[in-house]
Amino acid sequence: MAKTVSSPPKPAERITIREVAQDAGVSVAAVSKVLRDAYGVSDALRAKVRASMDKLNYRPRASARGMRGKTYTLGLIFPDLRNPFFADVYAGVNSALERTQYQAMQGFSTTPAALIEAMIDRQMDGLILIGPNESAASLAATGARLPLVTIGQHDKSGDGYDTVNNDDQLGARLVVRHLVGNGFRNIAMLSLMQPASTVIEQRELGYRLEMMEQKCGGTINIVRAPQVVRDVQVAVRRLLESKERPDAIFCWTDLMAFEAISVAVDLGLSVPDDIAIVGYDNTMFCDFAQNSLTSVDQSGELLGLQAARLVVERIDGRSAADHFTVPPRIVARNSSRPRKPI
Amino acid sequence: MAKTVSSPPKPAERITIREVAQDAGVSVAAVSKVLRDAYGVSDALRAKVRASMDKLNYRPRASARGMRGKTYTLGLIFPDLRNPFFADVYAGVNSALERTQYQAMQGFSTTPAALIEAMIDRQMDGLILIGPNESAASLAATGARLPLVTIGQHDKSGDGYDTVNNDDQLGARLVVRHLVGNGFRNIAMLSLMQPASTVIEQRELGYRLEMMEQKCGGTINIVRAPQVVRDVQVAVRRLLESKERPDAIFCWTDLMAFEAISVAVDLGLSVPDDIAIVGYDNTMFCDFAQNSLTSVDQSGELLGLQAARLVVERIDGRSAADHFTVPPRIVARNSSRPRKPI
DNA sequence: CTGAAAGCGCTTACAG
DNA sequence: CTGAAAGCGCTTACAG
Missing domain, CATH: 1.10.260.40 (lambda repressor-like DNA-binding domains)
Incomplete structure (x- = not known):
C-alpha cells in the first residue's frame, strides 16, 4: 500500500x-x-x-440553517433493528419525505432516553418514536420540546404529540376469531414481558374479550416472555409440554412465532396439526414455505407514511393533537389451517 | 380529544x-x-x-459546533434494511462509540448518491458505507471530502479511504470445502446480480478456485439473481428442476438461502437429503429448526466496531489508508449434514 | 494557563 | 418586492 x-x-x-x-x-x-x-x-x-x-x-449547510431555523432532519427511533417489520415503517417515512427537503435519520441505542437527548442536541426538527417504552407523561414532556409522533403507543390523553397506531385490540380479536373459525379453541397468547406498553395492553385485552365472546373464556392463558431468544424458547417449551397443551399459540411478533415453530419442530410436533401458530407483523419471512405463518398485517409502510406526514404538519405549526389508526388485516397461511379430520 | x-x-x-x-x-x-x-x-x-x-x-448544540468544528455525528449507510445482518454491524458501531461524544445516525435511501450528499449537507464528521455499489474512483472522491470507511468493498487501490472486510474469497472456499467434506460434489452457487461489486467477485472467485482444487471443476455453475423475492425463487426453481440437479446450493445470503429452502419445500424436496443449502451471514434465523441453515459467520459486530474505530482515527487526523480483514468462520447445521447412506 | 474578539453560513425582524 | 444588519452558539487563532 x-x-x-x-x-x-x-x-x-x-x-x-x-x-x-x-x-x-x-x-x-x-x-x-x-x-x-x-x-x-x-x-x-x-x-x-x-x-x-x-x-x-x-x-x-444544515448546521448553519439549524442555527436560526430548521435542520430539515427528522429523527427516527426504533426499539429493535432485527425485526424486518421496522424496515417497512422506514420505507413509508422515506416515501412521505421523498419530494421534500427533509431527510430521516435513524438512531439506535440500548438507552432510548439518551438517544432522544442526542437527537435534540442535533436539533432534529421532529421525532418519530416507534414502540416507545416511555410513559405518556414523559412523552408529553418530549413533545413540548419538539414535534413528536409515536407509532405503537395508544395513550392519546395528551395534546402534546401525535400518535399513529394499528388497532391492536382488533388485531388480537381477528386472530382469535380466525383460529376459532378454523376449529381451535384452547388458544394461548405468548405476549411480551415489558413494563407499561399500551400496545401490549390493547392486544391482551382484545385477546381476552374475543376469547370470552367466542365462549373460550375457560382457556384464556397469557404467557409473557422478554424479547430474548432463550426466554422465548423456554416459554414456548413450557406451553408445549404442559399437561393441557394449547391447540394454538398467538405470538407477539412474527419473530417470536418463528421461534415457537422452531421449538415445536424440535419437539417433533407438527404445525398446525399438533399446534397452530399465529404471528403479528406479516413480515416477508411469513411467506417462506418452512414457516408459512399466519400473521396480522399492520401496514408498516402506511404507519410510517402517516407518522412522517403528521410530524411535518407539527413542524409547520399545527398544535392540536392528531391521531391516526390503521385497521389490521389477518393473512391466513398454513400454520393455522384447519386440522385434518381424524 | x-x-x-x-x-x-x-x-x-x-x-x-x-x-x-x-x-x-x-x-x-x-x-x-x-x-x-x-x-x-x-x-x-x-x-x-x-x-x-x-x-x-x-x-x-451540534449545529453550533458544526459551524466551526465537528458535529460529533457519524453517518451510516446500509444497502438493505431487511437483512438482520446489518443490525449486527450497527451494534458494533454503537459499542465502539459508546464512551465517546459521537453518535451514529443511519440513513436509508434507494438513491445512495443522494443520501451521501444529504449526509455531507448535514456535516457528518465521517461516513461508514456498508456494501457500497460505487466505483473505487467514486469512493475516493467521497473520501476526499470527508473521512470514509467502507465495509464490504475489496478495492484497496486508493489511499483516500479505509476498508473493513470479511475475507469473502476464503468464506466461499470454506463453504465448498465443507460441502465436499460432507459428500456433496455438484455444488451450484446462487450469486447476486449487481453491477461491479468486489464482494461478489471475491466470493465467486473463491468458489471457482476451491471447486477446481477439490476436483469438482466440471460442475462449476454460477447463477445470478437480483435481491428480489420473485427472481430468487425463479432462479432456485430452475436449478432444482434442471436435468442435472445440483447436490447443493451455496447462496449469497441467508435471506436467499431461506428462499431456496422455501422453494425446495414447495417442490417436495427434502433438505439436505435431496438438496443441501448453505447461506452467508449466520443471522439469528439460521438457528431456527425449520431452517437449521449452515452459514458463514462474517462477524458483523466486529466489522462495525472496526469501521467505527477507523473512521474516528481518520477524523483525528490519520491520512494513510488502513485496511482491516476479519476471517470468516463456517457454522454447520442440518441444511448441509452428510446424507443418510442409502 | 486564560480570555477578548472575530467569524462560521445561514435566518430573522426591520426599514425602505 | 428587496436588502443591510444583527445574531444564533459555538471554535479558532491570537494576545496577554
Missing part, C-alpha cells in the same frame, strides 16, 4: 449563500427566501437565484 | 456556553476548551467548568 501522507480531508470549500447572491446580483436575504420558498419574492428574482444555485451547484 | 391550541414547541431555551462561563466565572473560550478536552486548561479551571455544566445541565 502506498503511504502517501496527504492532508486530511478539508472542510470542503463549499459554495455559500453569499456567493450565490453575488452571482445572481441580489442580497443574501433574497437567496435565503428562495431557499425556504418564503413569501415575498418575485418570479423574476426567484428564477435568477435558482439559476445561480444550479450553476454553482449550491447546497445549503 | 381536547383541542387546546397550545403554541408550537419553542426552540427550547437551552443553556449556552456563555451562561456556563458566567456561572463558572471564566471565559467562553475556557468552557469551549473543557468541552473539547483541548490542550491547555488547568485542573482547577476544568473542575469549576465541569461543575457548572453539571449544575446547569448544559448540553452543547
Whole structure:
C-alpha cells in the first residue's frame, strides 16, 4: 500500500449563500427566501437565484440553517433493528419525505432516553418514536420540546404529540376469531414481558374479550416472555409440554412465532396439526414455505407514511393533537389451517 | 380529544456556553476548551467548568459546533434494511462509540448518491458505507471530502479511504470445502446480480478456485439473481428442476438461502437429503429448526466496531489508508449434514 | 494557563 | 418586492 501522507480531508470549500447572491446580483436575504420558498419574492428574482444555485451547484449547510431555523432532519427511533417489520415503517417515512427537503435519520441505542437527548442536541426538527417504552407523561414532556409522533403507543390523553397506531385490540380479536373459525379453541397468547406498553395492553385485552365472546373464556392463558431468544424458547417449551397443551399459540411478533415453530419442530410436533401458530407483523419471512405463518398485517409502510406526514404538519405549526389508526388485516397461511379430520 | 391550541414547541431555551462561563466565572473560550478536552486548561479551571455544566445541565448544540468544528455525528449507510445482518454491524458501531461524544445516525435511501450528499449537507464528521455499489474512483472522491470507511468493498487501490472486510474469497472456499467434506460434489452457487461489486467477485472467485482444487471443476455453475423475492425463487426453481440437479446450493445470503429452502419445500424436496443449502451471514434465523441453515459467520459486530474505530482515527487526523480483514468462520447445521447412506 | 474578539453560513425582524 | 444588519452558539487563532 502506498503511504502517501496527504492532508486530511478539508472542510470542503463549499459554495455559500453569499456567493450565490453575488452571482445572481441580489442580497443574501433574497437567496435565503428562495431557499425556504418564503413569501415575498418575485418570479423574476426567484428564477435568477435558482439559476445561480444550479450553476454553482449550491447546497445549503444544515448546521448553519439549524442555527436560526430548521435542520430539515427528522429523527427516527426504533426499539429493535432485527425485526424486518421496522424496515417497512422506514420505507413509508422515506416515501412521505421523498419530494421534500427533509431527510430521516435513524438512531439506535440500548438507552432510548439518551438517544432522544442526542437527537435534540442535533436539533432534529421532529421525532418519530416507534414502540416507545416511555410513559405518556414523559412523552408529553418530549413533545413540548419538539414535534413528536409515536407509532405503537395508544395513550392519546395528551395534546402534546401525535400518535399513529394499528388497532391492536382488533388485531388480537381477528386472530382469535380466525383460529376459532378454523376449529381451535384452547388458544394461548405468548405476549411480551415489558413494563407499561399500551400496545401490549390493547392486544391482551382484545385477546381476552374475543376469547370470552367466542365462549373460550375457560382457556384464556397469557404467557409473557422478554424479547430474548432463550426466554422465548423456554416459554414456548413450557406451553408445549404442559399437561393441557394449547391447540394454538398467538405470538407477539412474527419473530417470536418463528421461534415457537422452531421449538415445536424440535419437539417433533407438527404445525398446525399438533399446534397452530399465529404471528403479528406479516413480515416477508411469513411467506417462506418452512414457516408459512399466519400473521396480522399492520401496514408498516402506511404507519410510517402517516407518522412522517403528521410530524411535518407539527413542524409547520399545527398544535392540536392528531391521531391516526390503521385497521389490521389477518393473512391466513398454513400454520393455522384447519386440522385434518381424524 | 381536547383541542387546546397550545403554541408550537419553542426552540427550547437551552443553556449556552456563555451562561456556563458566567456561572463558572471564566471565559467562553475556557468552557469551549473543557468541552473539547483541548490542550491547555488547568485542573482547577476544568473542575469549576465541569461543575457548572453539571449544575446547569448544559448540553452543547451540534449545529453550533458544526459551524466551526465537528458535529460529533457519524453517518451510516446500509444497502438493505431487511437483512438482520446489518443490525449486527450497527451494534458494533454503537459499542465502539459508546464512551465517546459521537453518535451514529443511519440513513436509508434507494438513491445512495443522494443520501451521501444529504449526509455531507448535514456535516457528518465521517461516513461508514456498508456494501457500497460505487466505483473505487467514486469512493475516493467521497473520501476526499470527508473521512470514509467502507465495509464490504475489496478495492484497496486508493489511499483516500479505509476498508473493513470479511475475507469473502476464503468464506466461499470454506463453504465448498465443507460441502465436499460432507459428500456433496455438484455444488451450484446462487450469486447476486449487481453491477461491479468486489464482494461478489471475491466470493465467486473463491468458489471457482476451491471447486477446481477439490476436483469438482466440471460442475462449476454460477447463477445470478437480483435481491428480489420473485427472481430468487425463479432462479432456485430452475436449478432444482434442471436435468442435472445440483447436490447443493451455496447462496449469497441467508435471506436467499431461506428462499431456496422455501422453494425446495414447495417442490417436495427434502433438505439436505435431496438438496443441501448453505447461506452467508449466520443471522439469528439460521438457528431456527425449520431452517437449521449452515452459514458463514462474517462477524458483523466486529466489522462495525472496526469501521467505527477507523473512521474516528481518520477524523483525528490519520491520512494513510488502513485496511482491516476479519476471517470468516463456517457454522454447520442440518441444511448441509452428510446424507443418510442409502 | 486564560480570555477578548472575530467569524462560521445561514435566518430573522426591520426599514425602505 | 428587496436588502443591510444583527445574531444564533459555538471554535479558532491570537494576545496577554
